Amino acid sequence: MKQRFKNRNLIVEFIAERLIQIVALTSLAFILGIFYFVFQESYWAFKPAEEKYQKENASKASKISDDGEINGHLDENNELRPKKYPPESPTKNIGKSDSIISKNFNPLEEAKNISLHRYSMGKERPIKIEDLFKPNDIIEGKPVFIWQPISTEPKYNILPLIFGSFKVSAIGIIIAFPISILAALFTIAFAPKWVREIIKPVVEILAGFPTVVIGFFCLTVLSGYIEELFNTQLRLNAFLGGVGLSIVIIPIVYTLIEDSLFIVPRHLSEASLALGANKWQTAYKVLLPAAMPGVFAAFLLGFGRAFGETMIALMITGNAAVITMNLFDSVRTMAATIGSEMAEVEYRSIHYGVLFIIGSVLFLITFSLNALAEFIFRKKIVKKFRGY
Numbered sequence: 001m002k003q004r005f006k007n008r009n010l011i012v013e014f015i016a017e018r019l020i021q022i023v024a025l026t027s028l029a030f031i032l033g034i035f036y037f038v039f040q041e042s043y044w045a046f047k048p049a050e051e052k053y054q055k056e057n058a059s060k061a062s063k064i065s066d067d068g069e070i071n072g073h074l075d076e077n078n079e080l081r082p083k084k085y086p087p088e089s090p091t092k093n094i095g096k097s098d099s100i101i102s103k104n105f106n107p108l109e110e111a112k113n114i115s116l117h118r119y120s121m122g123k124e125r126p127i128k129i130e131d132l133f134k135p136n137d138i139i140e141g142k143p144v145f146i147w148q149p150i151s152t153e154p155k156y157n158i159l160p161l162i163f164g165s166f167k168v169s170a171i172g173i174i175i176a177f178p179i180s181i182l183a184a185l186f187t188i189a190f191a192p193k194w195v196r197e198i199i200k201p202v203v204e205i206l207a208g209f210p211t212v213v214i215g216f217f218c219l220t221v222l223s224g225y226i227e228e229l230f231n232t233q234l235r236l237n238a239f240l241g242g243v244g245l246s247i248v249i250i251p252i253v254y255t256l257i258e259d260s261l262f263i264v265p266r267h268l269s270e271a272s273l274a275l276g277a278n279k280w281q282t283a284y285k286v287l288l289p290a291a292m293p294g295v296f297a298a299f300l301l302g303f304g305r306a307f308g309e310t311m312i313a314l315m316i317t318g319n320a321a322v323i324t325m326n327l328f329d330s331v332r333t334m335a336a337t338i339g340s341e342m343a344e345v346e347y348r349s350i351h352y353g354v355l356f357i358i359g360s361v362l363f364l365i366t367f368s369l370n371a372l373a374e375f376i377f378r379k380k381i382v383k384k385f386r387g388y
Contacts, residue, residue, distance in 0.1 A: 038360050045156075045353025046126050127350060132158045132357065147321035147332070149341070149351045156354045158361065160321040164238070164331035165362075168317060169306040171242025171327065172249060176306075177299060179246075180253035181288075188261040189269070189283035200258065207251035215315035218244040223316065232328040234318055239327045241317035245306040253302040260294025261287050297373040304369035308362060310335040334362045 135143030136155045148155040183203070187196050222243060223235050230239070264287050272282040288295070318330020319340065338355055345352045 035363070038356055038363060041348075042353055042356040042360050044348045045350050045357055046128070047353075127156060127354070129357075132156055132354070145323060147337070149354070154351070156350070158334070158354070158358055160323050161332055161334045161337050161358060162361065163323050164317070164321065165307055165313075165333040165335070167238050167331055168241040168245060168313060168333055169303055171239060172245030172306040173253075173299065173303045175242060175246035176250045176253055176302060180250055180257055180298070180302075181295070183250075183254050184257040184261055185283045185288065187258055189279050189287060200255075203251050203254050206247075207255070211248055211309060211311045212315070214244055214247050215312040218247075218312070218316045230328060234328060234330050236316050236318035236330055237328045238317060238331045241313055241331070241333075242327075244312040244316050245309055248309060248312065249302040249305050252305055253298045256298035256301060257291070257295050260291035260298070263294075264290045300369045300373035304366045304373070307369070308335055308366045309333075310339045314339050334358045338362075 134157075135145055136157050137144050137146050145157040145159045146155040147157055147160050183199075187199055191199065218240060219236075223240055226232065226240055226243070227235050232239075268286055268290060269282050272286045273279070277285070313333040314336040317333065317336065319332045319336060320330035321332040321337075322329065338359055341351070342355055345355060
């Protein structure tokens with residue numbers, strides 16, 4: 001009976017292990033698939049317009065109907081040929097000019113002209129990767145970096161977007177990090193056990209708040225107070241965006257720091273108290289240094305979370321792609337740019353490809369921060385207390 005029960009447990013363990021392996025491999029394949037898709041779509045920014053729209057031109061030409069359009073078909077040489085032309089007689093006079101449809105009318109050329117209209121009017125051409133990082137205009141004799149994809153002369157430079165993302169994220173982490181450390185130290189070293197059991201779940205509930213609700217709160221309430229307090233010229237600015245992001249990342253940073261402090265062996269704090277140190281000295285000089293790898297990991301994860309936030313950055317930063325050190329100027333982040341422009345961009349256009357390039361850069365930065373925090377600093381604290 002015992003042997004049968006043991007064999008059954010072995011079978012269950014074997015199935016569970018295989019399921020975990022399958023889930024892990026599937027997750028890895030999914031991540032690699034997303035990575036491949038994003039970089040593949042980024043390539044459309046570097047393709048010439050004629051190559052991009054070759055298939056689209058043939059499709060448009062084949063849909064031209066008798067009342068102004070012509071139905072087409074592909075012959076055995078894969079060239080578009082019209083099935084039927086309009087009558088060769090002149091049309092009705094319009095004003096003083098006559099409109100005559102020639103028998104040499106080429107639907108492929110007509111569709112090509114329609115497809116490339118945007119490129120001829122906007123002077124938009126395939127870009128090079130270095131064009132995204134160098135000055136693309138001169139104002140008052142100074143080179144400037146401009147993100148202006150919708151204009152007669154589109155300009156693509158992602159440095160203002162990268163700068164705006166780092167600026168808002170830095171403000172958010174500077175506000176959130178000290179608050180999270182002090183709250184975690186209070187919870188571990190000073191608060192009674194029953195208070196800790198209340199504070200920790202309440203703070204973690206805040207992490208589940210929809211970011212759009214937090215953004216709306218900042219937009220309608222905090223923006224007015226900040227405008228009056230600092231006498232700002234712009235109601236929506238980088239500082240307000242940083243405050244909104246700090247509300248989002250405080251629960252994440254607090255939870256990670258509190259967990260890192262909690263796993264510090266208790267005999268270290270007891271020894272410090274026995275030697276005559278007070279609670280604050282123990283928390284500041286014993287607990288915090290011992291948990292420093294976990295604290296730094298929390299810093300990186302919180303910064304990465306703020307860097308990739310979309311809704312709050314879209315709602316309350318002002319969305320002005322400028323490079324300035326003034327905290328109260330409007331900025332535009334990479335995530336907000338993708339969120340606001342991707343829905344209206346022309347499919348597989350230059351602008352479309354550049355947005356995917358921005359997504360690739362955003363993905364690489366956030367992935368690097370998360371990997372650095374997870375695989376390096378989090379493991380250091382575990383090894384430190386295990387003694388190897």
